[in-house]
Amino acid sequence: MSAVTDAQTDSSETQTADNAGVRLVIPAQSRYLRLARLTAAGFAGDLDYGTDAIEDLRIAVDELCAAVIEDCEPGAELTVRYRDVDGVLLVDGVCDDTASSPPELHAVARELLAMLADEYEVGANERGRTFRLVKRPRPIG
Amino acid sequence: MTSAPAGPSQPGTEPDPSVTSLDQLTVTVEATAQPPTIALAGELDPHTAPLLQREIDQILERGSTDLVLDLRALGFVDSSGLRVLISAQSQLADQGGTLTLHAPSETVRRLLEITGLIDHIAITGL
Numbered sequence: 001m002s003a004v005t006d007a008q009t010d011s012s013e014t015q016t017a018d019n020a021g022v023r024l025v026i027p028a029q030s031r032y033l034r035l036a037r038l039t040a041a042g043f044a045g046d047l048d049y050g051t052d053a054i055e056d057l058r059i060a061v062d063e064l065c066a067a068v069i070e071d072c073e074p075g076a077e078l079t080v081r082y083r084d085v086d087g088v089l090l091v092d093g094v095c096d097d098t099a100s101s102p103p104e105l106h107a108v109a110r111e112l113l114a115m116l117a118d119e120y121e122v123g124a125n126e127r128g129r130t131f132r133l134v135k136r137p138r139p140i141g
Numbered sequence: 142m143t144s145a146p147a148g149p150s151q152p153g154t155e156p157d158p159s160v161t162s163l164d165q166l167t168v169t170v171e172a173t174a175q176p177p178t179i180a181l182a183g184e185l186d187p188h189t190a191p192l193l194q195r196e197i198d199q200i201l202e203r204g205s206t207d208l209v210l211d212l213r214a215l216g217f218v219d220s221s222g223l224r225v226l227i228s229a230q231s232q233l234a235d236q237g238g239t240l241t242l243h244a245p246s247e248t249v250r251r252l253l254e255i256t257g258l259i260d261h262i263a264i265t266g267l
Contacts, residue, residue, distance in 0.1 A: 030188035034165055037217070055248055062219045066187045108220040108227070108256070115255045 021083035028069040028076035028095045036065045036080050036093075043082040044089055049137050056116040057135045061091055063109045067122055068129040070104075072097035076128070091133040103129050163192045170196050176207035176241075182214035185222030193222070197229050206238030213244035213266070218252060230262050239263055 024039050026032040040061040044054045061080070069078050072095050080093040102124040105113070113120050119134035158171040158180075166189035169180040177200045185193060200208055208229065230240040244266030245253060253259040 030186065031164055033186055033188065034184060052251070055251070058217065059219055059252070062186060062217075066219070066221065070187075106220055106224065108223050111256060112220050112223075112252075 021081060024080045024082075026078050026080075028072045028078040028097065030066065030069065032078070033062055033065055033069075036078070037062050039080070039082060040091065043084075044135070047084055047087070047089060047137070049089070049135075053135065053137055057089065057091075060113055060117040060120065060133055060135065063105070063113055064091075064120060064122065064131040064133055065093060067103040067105050067109065068093060068095040068131050069097075072100060072129070087137065089135045089137075091135070092131065094127050094130045096128040098126065098128050100124060100129050103131070161192060161196070163189050165189060166192060168192055168196050170200070172200060172203065174209075176209055177203075177205050178209040178211055178243075180211035180214070184217035185215060185225075186217065186219050187221040190221040190225050194225050194228075197225065201229075201232060206233060206236045207241070208233060208238070209241045209243055211243045212246065212249055214246075215249055216246060218249050223252070223256060223258065226258065226262065241265055 022039060022043055024036060026035050037058045040057050041054050044057050049057065065078060065080065069076070076095055076097040078093060078095045080091060083090045103122045105122065117133055118136045120132065122129070122131045124130060157173045158169050161168045161170070166181065166183040166185060169182070171178045171180075179193070179196055179200070181193065183189070197208065210226070210229075226240070226242070233240045241263040242253070242265070245264065250259070250264075250267070253262070253264070
């Protein structure tokens, strides 16, 4: 069964609530990254983010998800949570591959994230490889 | 992945153009065009970028020094896709050739601008 079908039929895989945001659980495989991008775009669209901000977000989420799932064990899952905190979009993710070291971002990915994300970080803990992303609707300055 | 001829072909020859799809990316290759052209439709990400890399490698193996990537139907590209473009540009430049990106969408063009690639890769059809 594909992740799309899982997300549509199994409420345990995708949860929505006004304050809890959206939680997406997908196989930790690159072919499912588009679901993380789609969810990011939909969530930001509901928050009235502009077109450029949504595109920035899609790319940033893609880059960070790609980093945490790279070379992970077969069967691992990627959980991505999207939240609106006081009008700022927070995205955090974890790939439950506990044998992994912290993700390494390629140079081009780092360059893109520096331009497109307001804040981001990657790491690893007892739950696996993790990332956190902050995207504001517009630059603060 | 699926492959299918998109035009007439002779026995013993590769169809030209040839069409290959991998999930959200469709790659149409006109290897005998001058210069060879690869048209991309869909999304270029870590899952699909290797498909484009293979097609570019095959064209380079034929000795082509110039290559056109038609990006008008490419809606998304990330760093994995950009790395393929950068690599192709570097390989072609080493042979005295040129990589040309044709008609990138607004989304892709903005990414090329952000990364500065727009100043280093030939772009037409803007």
